[in-house]
Ligand code: URP
């Protein structure tokens with residue numbers, strides 16, 4: 221009987237430049253039974269299949285900690301479901317997505333979770349986890365939180381805006397939610413925009429008949445983001461509770477968040493590629509209404525501040541807020557800012573953009589990239605016993621990237637349902653060659669190799685972030 225070190229691997233990925241959260245070095249990766257079983261300079265055991273990764277970068281499968289598959293927005297629903305959206309994810313090297321429940325009026329948190337799980341189970345091609353939205357009658361459903369956390373879901377998202385959609389919680393409710401969630405060992409996430417400021421600005425522009433896309437940005441100023449972060453951070457500080465700010469978009473918001481961190485608030489910052497690479501001038505272009513997303517695109521100065529914070533390790537996570545609409549859906553509001561469904565596609569371009577415009581421009585290192593798209597979201601959301609890095613015992617979720625090629629983003633070649641891309645024509649410094657999910661090949665070159673959706677729910681481990 222051979223000892224386990226000599227047992228055949230299912231795969232050996234040989235000679236690639238392996239990028240982990242700790243280092244980048246040439247190594248062989250041995251995969252058996254869905255796990256990374258060995259990581260060494262040279263593996264001598266046999267393998268059923270060997271892949272020559274010489275000259276390639278080998279990354280951990282990435283995590284997109286912020287997606288919205290098939291959610292109601294305005295008069296329509298975001299175009300991807302778990303099937304199309306997870307396929308798009310795979311083609312971007314994202315092997316775990318974290319989506320959000322949608323709590324209907326009168327629906328319990330547990331029922332909303334069951335409903336979202338039923339949409340993902342058997343439909344997702346990549347692994348998934350779920351954040352629990354609290355938008356309706358928080359006080360009524362807070363007693364369910366400990367049980368939800370015991371089941372492996374410990375991140376709860378709140379909104380300080382979207383009153384018109386019935387999703388907003390007041391600051392007093394926010395505090396009550398944070399008390400309950402943190403007492404049970406969970407984490408509160410916040411879509412931070414102070415609604416009074418948003419409603420006042422929106423009202424002003426609607427009254428003046430200013431309905432062009434740029435007024436989406438004017439209606440949701442950076443000051444609203446900063447004000448909401450300030451408010452939430454004060455509550456988190458007082459309660460000594462962790463707080464996760466989703467899709468932080470502005471220099472003003474960033475400043476407040478970093479000041480709170482310096483005061484010792486356990487505050488996690490997420491930003492998105494659209495705030496790093498696009499700016500509000502997009503609203504003035506021919507199809508400016510396509511770019512309506514919330515928070516809105518900001519200025520070049522905001523972009524610079526966010527990149528600087530990323531370089532300084534002050535941002536924890538880059539997620540996408542993937543919430544795509546087709547071109548036809550984007551026309552539904554007749555180009556009026558307040559009627560256009562808000563959201564952008566992003567899950568497929570997350571890693572290629574961050575690699576090209578982050579790593580290859582010298583703004584971040586490969587290790588920082590793996591932190592932002594891997595180990596940090598895995599740790600914050602309790603998935604790090606399985607995901608987010610390359611290490612013995614972790615799931616064999618791997619991405620093999622050829623950094624010598626140049627490719628270009630084109631909406632019509634993307635794999636989700638949006639028939640356009642906000643990043644149309646942008647160059648990408650590399651090409652995806654292989655994607656593995658738990659030791660199985662999901663993608664080889666441009667071929668999708670999975671015949672059935674075999675994404676698993678990954679419950680969070682129990683300890684707090
Ligand atoms: O406009 C966006 N981003 N739609 C998705 C919902 C949200 O606010 O994250």
Ligand code: ZN
Nearest residue numbers: 411467514515
């Ligand atoms: Zn949001």
Ligand code: ZN
Nearest residue numbers: 286288466541
């Ligand atoms: Zn979102």
